[in-house]
Amino acid sequence: MRVLLAGATGVIGRELLPLLRKAGHHVTALARGSARDVDADAVVAADLLDAPGLAAAVAAARPEVVVHQVTALRPASGDTRWEVFERTAHVRRVGTANLVDAARAAGARRIVAQSIAFATTPSGDPVLGEDAPLFVDAPDATWAMTVQAVAELERLVLAADDLAPIVLRYGSLYGQYTLYDASGAIGQAVHLGRLPLVGDGAGLTSFLHVRDAALAAASAVEHAATGVFNIVDDEPAPAHAWLPGYAELLGAPEPKRVPVDLGERLLGWYGAFQQTRQRGASNAKARAEFGWRPTVPSWQDGVCQALSEVSR
Numbered sequence: 416m417r418v419l420l421a422g423a424t425g426v427i428g429r430e431l432l433p434l435l436r437k438a439g440h441h442v443t444a445l446a447r448g449s450a451r452d453v454d455a456d457a458v459v460a461a462d463l464l465d466a467p468g469l470a471a472a473v474a475a476a477r478p479e480v481v482v483h484q485v486t487a488l489r490p491a492s493g494d495t496r497w498e499v500f501e502r503t504a505h506v507r508r509v510g511t512a513n514l515v516d517a518a519r520a521a522g523a524r525r526i527v528a529q530s531i532a533f534a535t536t537p538s539g540d541p542v543l544g545e546d547a548p549l550f551v552d553a554p555d556a557t558w559a560m561t562v563q564a565v566a567e568l569e570r571l572v573l574a575a576d577d578l579a580p581i582v583l584r585y586g587s588l589y590g591q592y593t594l595y596d597a598s599g600a601i602g603q604a605v606h607l608g609r610l611p612l613v614g615d616g617a618g619l620t621s622f623l624h625v626r627d628a629a630l631a632a633a634s635a636v637e638h639a640a641t642g643v644f645n646i647v648d649d650e651p652a653p654a655h656a657w658l659p660g661y662a663e664l665l666g667a668p669e670p671k672r673v674p675v676d677l678g679e680r681l682l683g684w685y686g687a688f689q690q691t692r693q694r695g696a697s698n699a700k701a702r703a704e705f706g707w708r709p710t711v712p713s714w715q716d717g718v719c720q721a722l723s724e725v726s727r
């Protein structure tokens with residue numbers, strides 16, 4: 416099939432591109448000009464925020480399937496946290512609308528888009544399915560803006576029912592080039608003893624090896640399933656388990672325990688929320704309806720494996 420991959424140079428795009436080519440697809444990588452070293456069948460330069468340029472680039476690729484793996488989370492030097500999230504929210508809203516329009520105009524018949532599995536409101540069961548409400552009214556302005564933009568991305572994609580839309584809500588990614596890589600922002604904070612354990616550490620994180628994210632997207636290209644699917648591992652992990660375990664794997668000091676108010680001051684609202692109140696996500700729907708399952712079911716094995724792969 417002819418596949419257009421937007422975000423080919425990102426953390427998921429880099430894993431996904433070779434999988435798609437290995438499966439025999441003709442892949443056009445879309446990037447803003449930094450894709451010279453990308454090993455694709457074709458490369459087109461376009462910005463999702465430039466609607467006419469994007470439409471021309473997508474039309475030239477003549478894709479049957481469009482894959483959306485674009486975020487703008489990679490911070491540029493001097494960016495504040497707010498700026499990084501505001502830029503990503505803008506790409507999720509405006510860039511996604513432009514990409515859906517461009518896909519339709521180019522005659523695509525399917526769209527596969529990236530979302531997140533940790534945007535749910537912290538109420539009800541500890542581990543939630545896809546029907547749980549999104550935390551669009553989170554008390555923190557950055558997180559509320561992020562979740563509202565995620566909700567809008569999903570609405571835009573799912574409304575394109577002529578494009579057999581599928582939204583993959585990834586868990587917290589670990590593995591090469593992610594935040595949890597030994598050289599990533601969280602890996603570094605843990606290594607330096609700057610990521611304390613907050614409160615009771617009962618908040619759940621559903622992790623996902625970046626390779627499993629790419630495998631899910633590759634199979635979504637060929638599958639007929641539509642709708643929203645959590646793509647997460649089998650073991651939602653409380654912070655009091657994963658954080659000390661991760662520190663040990665990194666050879667870092669054991670994280671200090673701090674109360675919630677100090678945790679919020681040190682890590683920001685989301686950092687404290689993740690560790691104390693965040694819900695996990697269930698992959699039951701993806702298993703039943705989409706036939707996907709993680710090749711790395713447990714974050715404990717996966718983080719260990721990912722860190723040893725990087726250090727080799």
Ligand SMILES: NC(=O)c1ccc[n+]([C@@H]2O[C@H](COP(=O)([O-])OP(=O)(O)OC[C@H]3O[C@@H](n4cnc5c(N)ncnc54)[C@H](OP(=O)(O)O)[C@@H]3O)[C@@H](O)[C@H]2O)c1
Pocket residue numbers: 421422423424425426427428445446447448449450461462463464484485486487488489506510530531532585586587588592593594595599
């Ligand atoms: N579920 C999760 O936990 C999750 C999901 C995604 C990312 N992350 C984290 O976020 C961090 C950054 O990840 P990343 O490197 O993949 O994200 P990224 O730097 O935002 O890159 C994503 C892709 O989007 C492209 N892109 C960005 N803005 C664009 C625009 N306006 N038009 C067209 N293309 C655009 C980039 O291409 P260019 O080469 O043109 O910049 C890149 O290919 C990582 O630590 C990762 O773990 C986490």
